Amino acid sequence: MSQRLRLSKPNYNVLTDTDLNHIVFDSGYDTLKYYVSGSKSVSVSSGVQSASDSVTHSLGYAPFFAAYLELTFSVGAGNWTHVPFTSTSGADYSVITAYVDTSKIYFKATTTDSGGFGAMTLNFKYKIFRNDTTLL
Amino acid sequence: MRVSKATKNALTATSPNDFIFHSDYNTFKILAAGKVTGQTISSTPTTIQVNHGQNPTIPMVYAFIKFPDGFVHLPDAIEPKTSTSTFRYWHVEVDATNIYFLVYENGGNYNVDITYYIFEAPV
Numbered sequence: 001m002s003q004r005l006r007l008s009k010p011n012y013n014v015l016t017d018t019d020l021n022h023i024v025f026d027s028g029y030d031t032l033k034y035y036v037s038g039s040k041s042v043s044v045s046s047g048v049q050s051a052s053d054s055v056t057h058s059l060g061y062a063p064f065f066a067a068y069l070e071l072t073f074s075v076g077a078g079n080w081t082h083v084p085f086t087s088t089s090g091a092d093y094s095v096i097t098a099y100v101d102t103s104k105i106y107f108k109a110t111t112t113d114s115g116g117f118g119a120m121t122l123n124f125k126y127k128i129f130r131n132d133t134t135l136l
Numbered sequence: 137m138r139v140s141k142a143t144k145n146a147l148t149a150t151s152p153n154d155f156i157f158h159s160d161y162n163t164f165k166i167l168a169a170g171k172v173t174g175q176t177i178s179s180t181p182t183t184i185q186v187n188h189g190q191n192p193t194i195p196m197v198y199a200f201i202k203f204p205d206g207f208v209h210l211p212d213a214i215e216p217k218t219s220t221s222t223f224r225y226w227h228v229e230v231d232a233t234n235i236y237f238l239v240y241e242n243g244g245n246y247n248v249d250i251t252y253y254i255f256e257a258p259v
Contacts, residue, residue, distance in 0.1 A: 029165040062208040095214040099207040133251040135202040
C-alpha cells in the first residue's frame with residue numbers, strides 16, 4: 001500500500017471521508033505549483049494591426065499559465081480580465097491574448113481593422129506554474 | 137498544519153500569500169489530467185469529445201492547445217490571419233459527462249494536440 005498524506009477539514013474523518021470537498025489536502029491529487037508571476041506592458045503604435053512582446057521563463061517546456069489584461073476600455077478603466085480578450089467593432093474584431101512555448105510567454109494584440117489600433121499600452125499580469133502541459 | 141515561505145514566520149504570519157501550504161485553506165486539487173494528440177481539424181467546427189468521468193458533477197476544466205504555429209494557446213484564442221479570411225479558433229465546453237473541444241478549421245486542415253485538467257471545484 002502506498003503512503004498518502006491527507007488532511008481533512010475540522011469535524012470530518014480523514015480516514016474514511018469520501019467527499020473531496022471535506023479534504024483540504026490529499027497527496028493523491030496533483031495541484032498547481034507556482035513558478036513565477038509578473039507583469040508586462042506592451043506598447044501598441046497607432047495604425048498597426050499587430051503588436052507583441054514576451055517574457056522569458058526558461059522552463060524548457062510549455063507550462064500551465066494564466067494571464068490577465070488591464071482594461072483601459074470596455075466596462076471600466078482599471079478593471080482586469082482574463083485573456084484571451086475579444087472585442088468587436090462592426091465586422092472587425094480585435095484579440096488580445098497570451099501563449100507560450102518552451103522558453104517564453106508571449107503577449108499579443110491583433111485586429112482585423114485595416115486602420116489598425118490606436119496608440120495604447122497594454123498592461124498584462126501573468127502567472128506561470130511548474131505544471132508541464134506536455135504539448136511541446 | 138502550516139508551511140510558510142522562506143523568511144516568513146509560520147507561527148505568526150497572517151497573509152495566505154505567506155504560506156506554501158496552510159490547512160485552513162483548501163487546495164485546488166487536480167482530479168485528472170489528460171491529453172489528446174494528432175487530432176485533424178477538417179471541418180468548422182471539429183468537435184473532439186472526452187469523457188471526464190465526473191458524472192453527474194460538471195467539473196471545472198482548464199485546457200491548452202498546440203496549434204501548428206508551434207505555440208500553446210488558451211481557449212477562445214483567435215489568431216487572425218488576414219483582414220478577411222482564415223483564422224484559428226477553439227472553444228471548450230463541458231457537461232455532466234463530457235468535455236467538448238470545438239476547433240474551427242477555416243481554410244485548410246491542420247492537426248492539434250490538447251492537454252486538459254479537471255479540477256475538484258464543480259462549475
